[in-house]
Amino acid sequence: MSQFVPDSLERTQIWGQERLARPSPEVAPELLGQVLVRQMADGTCYRGRIVEVEAYGPGDPACHAYKRQTDRNRSMFGPAGHLYVYLIYGVYHCLNLVTDAEGVGSAVLVRALELEQLPDWVPDKKRGRPLRVAAGPGLLCRALRIDRTQDGWPLAIREGEAIWLESGRELIASEDIVQTIRIGLTRGIETPWRWYLRGHGAVSKR
Numbered sequence: 094m095s096q097f098v099p100d101s102l103e104r105t106q107i108w109g110q111e112r113l114a115r116p117s118p119e120v121a122p123e124l125l126g127q128v129l130v131r132q133m134a135d136g137t138c139y140r141g142r143i144v145e146v147e148a149y150g151p152g153d154p155a156c157h158a159y160k161r162q163t164d165r166n167r168s169m170f171g172p173a174g175h176l177y178v179y180l181i182y183g184v185y186h187c188l189n190l191v192t193d194a195e196g197v198g199s200a201v202l203v204r205a206l207e208l209e210q211l212p213d214w215v216p217d218k219k220r221g222r223p224l225r226v227a228a229g230p231g232l233l234c235r236a237l238r239i240d241r242t243q244d245g246w247p248l249a250i251r252e253g254e255a256i257w258l259e260s261g262r263e264l265i266a267s268e269d270i271v272q273t274i275r276i277g278l279t280r281g282i283e284t285p286w287r288w289y290l291r292g293h294g295a296v297s298k299r
Contacts, residue, residue: 105251108258110174117148117192121201122270122288123157124263129206131237140238141206141227142261145289145296147275149189150199155281158198168245169198176256178244180182183216185231186240190248200271205285206233207295224294232297245250265290271299 108127113120125141132138149156157166157179167190168177177189177200193199206227211220215236219226227233234240239256248257268291273286276298289296 106260108248108260109172110172110248110256113190113192114173114194114246117150117194117199117201118286120190120192121146121148122272124201124203124258125270125290126263126265127287128259128261129203129237130255130257130259131239132253132255132257133157133238136252140209140259141233141237142209143203143205144207144293145203145205146194146287147204148192148286149202149204150193151197153281153284153286155275155278155284156198162198166198169200170196171245172247174248176243176246176248178239178241181231187230188234188239188243201288202230203233204230205289205297207293207294208236212236212238228295229297245276267295 124146127143129141129143130138153159158169162170165179166177168175171191172195173192175191177191178186181184188203189200190203191200207224208227211223211226227236230275243256246256249255250257270288270290272288274282274284274285
Protein backbone atom coordinates (compact mmCIF):
# COMPACT_ATOMS: atom_id res chain seq x y z
CA MET A 94 0.00 0.00 0.00
CA SER A 95 1.31 3.44 -0.90
CA GLN A 96 2.14 5.73 1.97
CA PHE A 97 0.49 9.10 2.48
CA VAL A 98 2.02 11.96 0.49
CA PRO A 99 0.96 15.38 1.82
CA ASP A 100 -0.36 17.93 -0.62
CA SER A 101 -2.43 20.58 1.16
CA LEU A 102 -3.42 22.23 -2.11
CA GLU A 103 -5.52 19.21 -3.05
CA ARG A 104 -7.51 19.25 0.18
CA THR A 105 -10.55 21.37 -0.52
CA GLN A 106 -13.34 19.49 1.27
CA ILE A 107 -13.85 19.80 5.00
CA TRP A 108 -15.94 17.24 6.87
CA GLY A 109 -18.93 18.98 8.46
CA GLN A 110 -21.52 18.00 11.01
CA GLU A 111 -23.90 16.58 8.40
CA ARG A 112 -21.44 13.85 7.39
CA LEU A 113 -21.06 12.71 10.99
CA ALA A 114 -24.73 12.90 11.99
CA ARG A 115 -25.31 9.20 11.23
CA PRO A 116 -24.93 5.99 13.24
CA SER A 117 -21.31 5.38 14.21
CA PRO A 118 -20.99 2.02 12.33
CA GLU A 119 -21.86 3.86 9.12
CA VAL A 120 -19.47 6.73 9.71
CA ALA A 121 -16.48 4.75 11.04
CA PRO A 122 -15.29 2.96 7.86
CA GLU A 123 -15.75 6.16 5.83
CA LEU A 124 -13.27 7.91 8.12
CA LEU A 125 -10.44 5.68 6.92
CA GLY A 126 -8.15 7.69 4.68
CA GLN A 127 -9.51 11.03 5.87
CA VAL A 128 -7.15 13.55 7.44
CA LEU A 129 -7.29 14.72 11.05
CA VAL A 130 -5.79 18.18 11.52
CA ARG A 131 -4.48 19.44 14.86
CA GLN A 132 -3.78 23.16 14.89
CA MET A 133 -1.69 24.46 17.75
CA ALA A 134 -2.05 27.85 19.45
CA ASP A 135 0.63 29.40 17.22
CA GLY A 136 -1.19 28.27 14.07
CA THR A 137 1.12 25.35 13.31
CA CYS A 138 -0.85 22.42 11.87
CA TYR A 139 -0.06 18.72 12.15
CA ARG A 140 -1.96 16.31 9.92
CA GLY A 141 -2.52 12.59 10.18
CA ARG A 142 -4.26 10.14 7.89
CA ILE A 143 -6.80 8.01 9.77
CA VAL A 144 -5.88 4.33 9.37
CA GLU A 145 -7.84 2.64 12.20
CA VAL A 146 -11.18 3.32 13.91
CA GLU A 147 -13.77 1.73 16.21
CA ALA A 148 -17.50 2.50 16.49
CA TYR A 149 -19.54 2.76 19.69
CA GLY A 150 -23.27 3.42 19.93
CA PRO A 151 -26.69 2.78 21.49
CA GLY A 152 -27.33 -0.69 22.87
CA ASP A 153 -23.60 -1.41 22.89
CA PRO A 154 -22.37 -2.58 26.33
CA ALA A 155 -18.84 -1.41 25.47
CA CYS A 156 -20.04 2.15 24.86
CA HIS A 157 -19.45 4.72 27.61
CA ALA A 158 -23.02 5.96 27.05
CA TYR A 159 -24.57 2.51 27.47
CA LYS A 160 -26.23 3.12 30.85
CA ARG A 161 -26.80 6.85 31.17
CA GLN A 162 -25.37 10.30 30.65
CA THR A 163 -22.67 11.34 33.12
CA ASP A 164 -20.23 14.22 33.49
CA ARG A 165 -17.58 12.04 31.83
CA ASN A 166 -19.57 11.04 28.75
CA ARG A 167 -21.69 14.18 28.35
CA SER A 168 -20.03 15.11 25.06
CA MET A 169 -21.15 11.83 23.47
CA PHE A 170 -24.76 13.01 23.75
CA GLY A 171 -24.05 16.36 22.13
CA PRO A 172 -24.25 17.35 18.47
CA ALA A 173 -22.38 15.35 15.86
CA GLY A 174 -19.10 16.84 14.78
CA HIS A 175 -17.78 17.45 18.28
CA LEU A 176 -15.00 15.72 20.21
CA TYR A 177 -15.31 13.28 23.06
CA VAL A 178 -11.96 12.87 24.84
CA TYR A 179 -11.57 10.59 27.83
CA LEU A 180 -8.77 9.29 30.02
CA ILE A 181 -8.03 5.59 30.58
CA TYR A 182 -5.81 4.01 33.23
CA GLY A 183 -5.16 7.51 34.50
CA VAL A 184 -2.50 7.88 31.80
CA TYR A 185 -3.78 7.70 28.21
CA HIS A 186 -6.25 10.00 26.48
CA CYS A 187 -8.47 8.73 23.66
CA LEU A 188 -9.97 10.85 20.89
CA ASN A 189 -13.52 10.18 19.66
CA LEU A 190 -15.64 11.94 17.04
CA VAL A 191 -19.26 12.31 18.13
CA THR A 192 -21.78 10.93 15.63
CA ASP A 193 -25.53 10.38 15.16
CA ALA A 194 -28.35 12.69 16.36
CA GLU A 195 -28.04 14.96 19.38
CA GLY A 196 -29.12 13.10 22.50
CA VAL A 197 -27.88 9.75 21.17
CA GLY A 198 -24.69 8.51 22.83
CA SER A 199 -22.60 7.58 19.80
CA ALA A 200 -19.00 8.14 18.70
CA VAL A 201 -16.10 6.81 16.65
CA LEU A 202 -12.78 6.20 18.39
CA VAL A 203 -9.80 7.23 16.26
CA ARG A 204 -7.34 4.46 17.03
CA ALA A 205 -4.38 5.25 14.78
CA LEU A 206 -2.96 7.88 12.45
CA GLU A 207 -0.22 8.08 9.87
CA LEU A 208 1.36 11.45 10.65
CA GLU A 209 2.59 13.62 7.80
CA GLN A 210 5.20 15.28 9.99
CA LEU A 211 6.39 14.47 13.48
CA PRO A 212 6.00 17.33 15.97
CA ASP A 213 9.22 18.66 17.49
CA TRP A 214 8.30 17.32 20.92
CA VAL A 215 8.27 13.68 19.80
CA PRO A 216 11.28 12.03 21.52
CA ASP A 217 14.27 11.13 19.36
CA LYS A 218 13.99 7.46 20.32
CA LYS A 219 10.60 7.29 18.56
CA ARG A 220 11.64 9.05 15.37
CA GLY A 221 13.28 5.96 13.95
CA ARG A 222 9.85 4.37 13.51
CA PRO A 223 7.64 7.29 12.39
CA LEU A 224 4.66 5.10 11.47
CA ARG A 225 4.43 3.87 15.07
CA VAL A 226 4.38 7.31 16.72
CA ALA A 227 0.55 7.52 16.47
CA ALA A 228 -0.17 3.77 16.21
CA GLY A 229 -2.73 3.61 19.00
CA PRO A 230 -5.33 5.89 20.60
CA GLY A 231 -3.13 6.91 23.51
CA LEU A 232 -0.09 7.39 21.32
CA LEU A 233 -1.85 9.63 18.81
CA CYS A 234 -3.24 11.85 21.57
CA ARG A 235 0.19 12.15 23.10
CA ALA A 236 1.77 12.92 19.71
CA LEU A 237 -0.78 15.66 18.94
CA ARG A 238 -1.13 16.92 22.53
CA ILE A 239 -4.81 16.09 22.81
CA ASP A 240 -6.30 15.70 26.28
CA ARG A 241 -9.49 16.37 28.26
CA THR A 242 -9.03 20.07 27.55
CA GLN A 243 -10.38 19.43 24.05
CA ASP A 244 -13.40 17.41 25.22
CA GLY A 245 -16.55 18.91 23.69
CA TRP A 246 -14.72 20.97 21.09
CA PRO A 247 -16.40 21.32 17.69
CA LEU A 248 -14.54 20.06 14.65
CA ALA A 249 -13.97 23.47 13.10
CA ILE A 250 -11.39 25.68 11.45
CA ARG A 251 -10.73 28.71 13.62
CA GLU A 252 -7.93 30.88 14.96
CA GLY A 253 -5.71 29.50 17.70
CA GLU A 254 -6.07 25.89 18.80
CA ALA A 255 -8.43 23.80 16.71
CA ILE A 256 -9.09 20.31 15.36
CA TRP A 257 -10.89 19.48 12.13
CA LEU A 258 -11.28 16.82 9.41
CA GLU A 259 -10.22 17.13 5.78
CA SER A 260 -11.12 14.74 3.02
CA GLY A 261 -8.25 12.51 1.94
CA ARG A 262 -6.99 12.62 -1.64
CA GLU A 263 -7.52 8.96 -2.50
CA LEU A 264 -10.46 6.61 -2.42
CA ILE A 265 -10.02 3.51 -0.30
CA ALA A 266 -11.00 0.29 -2.06
CA SER A 267 -13.21 -2.07 -0.06
CA GLU A 268 -10.62 -4.85 -0.36
CA ASP A 269 -8.09 -2.61 1.43
CA ILE A 270 -10.33 -2.33 4.51
CA VAL A 271 -10.34 -4.97 7.25
CA GLN A 272 -13.44 -5.22 9.46
CA THR A 273 -13.05 -7.13 12.69
CA ILE A 274 -13.86 -7.12 16.41
CA ARG A 275 -12.78 -4.30 18.70
CA ILE A 276 -9.83 -4.79 21.04
CA GLY A 277 -9.05 -4.08 24.69
CA LEU A 278 -12.64 -4.64 25.83
CA THR A 279 -14.32 -6.80 28.45
CA ARG A 280 -17.87 -6.31 27.13
CA GLY A 281 -19.24 -6.27 23.60
CA ILE A 282 -16.11 -8.04 22.41
CA GLU A 283 -17.95 -9.97 19.71
CA THR A 284 -19.22 -6.88 17.87
CA PRO A 285 -17.25 -6.36 14.61
CA TRP A 286 -17.07 -2.58 14.76
CA ARG A 287 -13.37 -2.08 14.16
CA TRP A 288 -11.96 -1.15 10.77
CA TYR A 289 -8.40 -0.57 9.59
CA LEU A 290 -6.35 -0.26 6.42
CA ARG A 291 -4.96 -3.62 5.41
CA GLY A 292 -1.19 -3.91 5.72
CA HIS A 293 -0.66 -0.36 6.93
CA GLY A 294 2.31 0.13 9.24
CA ALA A 295 0.52 2.60 11.54
CA VAL A 296 -2.29 0.23 12.55
CA SER A 297 -2.11 -0.43 16.30
CA LYS A 298 -2.70 -4.18 16.15
CA ARG A 299 -3.69 -6.59 13.39
